[in-house]
Structures are given as structure tokens and as C-alpha cells.
Amino acid sequence: MHEVKAAGKRRAPLYTEEQRRRRDASKWTLVQGILAPLQFLVFLVSLGLVLRYLYTGEGLEAATISIVVKTFVLYTIMITGSIWEKVVFDEWLFAKPFFWEDVVSMGVIALHTYYLWGLLTGGLSAQEQMYVALAAYAIYVVNAGQFLWKLRMARLQAAEDDALAAAQAAGAGR
Numbered sequence: 001m002h003e004v005k006a007a008g009k010r011r012a013p014l015y016t017e018e019q020r021r022r023r024d025a026s027k028w029t030l031v032q033g034i035l036a037p038l039q040f041l042v043f044l045v046s047l048g049l050v051l052r053y054l055y056t057g058e059g060l061e062a063a064t065i066s067i068v069v070k071t072f073v074l075y076t077i078m079i080t081g082s083i084w085e086k087v088v089f090d091e092w093l094f095a096k097p098f099f100w101e102d103v104v105s106m107g108v109i110a111l112h113t114y115y116l117w118g119l120l121t122g123g124l125s126a127q128e129q130m131y132v133a134l135a136a137y138a139i140y141v142v143n144a145g146q147f148l149w150k151l152r153m154a155r156l157q158a159a160e161d162d163a164l165a166a167a168q169a170a171g172a173g174r
Contacts, residue, residue, distance in 0.1 A: 014097050014154050019088050028084035035077040039070070040144065046070045047137055050130050060126055064119065067133045071112040074140075078109060101146045108143050111136035 046066035053063040082092050089095035094102045115132045118124025
């Protein structure tokens with residue numbers, strides 16, 4: 001457990017009490033909690049298939065299908081995440097606590113969309129498509145790390161809030 005900062009200062013809270021209440025009450029929190037690990041699993045499978053194709057030249061169709069599936073899971077989690085932000089922060093995207101995560105997410109979406117464009121128009125060769133997918137996946141890993149960090153910060157904030165409330169309650173009981 002982290003102690004309260006010197007001179008009574010605490011780090012800026014990720015959620016206000018009202019936002020935390022809305023987060024905990026929202027069905028979209030559960031949706032995100034299901035979609036995030038699903039997306040990571042799809043990513044791992046797809047990454048393996050893309051690397052297999054690039055290394056052996058085999059499995060183009062499987063790699064392509066996996067990237068398309070990953071893209072649609074990404075779009076789904078982004079749409080539902082935007083709804084979640086609206087419910088919790090009253091902003092569709094770029095709420096202050098998740099601003100940089102949303103910025104990086106836009107890069108991930110742009111690269112996945114560029115991949116789809118290259119696939120559908122023939123504007124990129126199969127190998128170029130795979131490299132675009134790898135670039136998208138690299139940025140996705142950064143983005144996933146950002147969200148895991150925020151999840152950790154939310155848990156630390158909740159622990160600090162609980163400890164502070166317990167200390168106040170103990171002090172009031174004297």
C-alpha cells in the first residue's frame with residue numbers, strides 16, 4: 001500500500017467518487033473486461049500467424065483472416081470503450097484521465113484501417129500488409145500497456161481511498 005504523499009498531497013485521482021460509482025455500476029465496464037483479454041488472445045494468435053507467414057511464406061489466408069478478426073475486435077472494443085468513457089466521464093473520447101491512451105488507440109486504429117484498405121484495394125502487397133499489421137500490433141502492445149498501467153493506478157487509488165476512509169473512521173471513533 002502506498003502512503004499518502006508528504007505534506008498531505010496525493011497524486012491526482014484517476015476517478016472522482018462519482019466517476020468510480022458510475023464505472024462500477026456500468027455494464028460497459030464488464031464488456032470492456034471481457035473484450036480486452038479476448039482482443040489480446042486474438043492478437044497473440046494473429047501475431048503467430050503473421051510471423052509464420054513472413055518466415056515461411058505459408059499461411060497467408062490464415063494470417064489475413066486473423067488480422068481482419070483482430071481489426072473487428074479492435075473496432076468493437078473502441079466503440080464500446082467510447083460508450084464506457086461517455087458513461088463514466090461524460091465524454092465520448094479523450095477524457096482527461098485516458099487522453100493519451102485514446103491518442104495511441106487512434107494510431108492503432110489508423111494502422112488497422114490502413115491494413116484493411118491495402119487488403120481490399122490491393123494497394124499493398126501481401127508482405128506489405130503483414131508489415132503494416134506488425135506495426136499496428138507493436139503500437140497495440142504499447143496501448144495495452146497503457147491500459148494495464150491505468151488499471152493498476154485505479155487499484156492503487158481505491159486502496160488509498162479505502163485506507164484513508166478507515167483511518168478517518170478510526171479517528172472518529174476515538
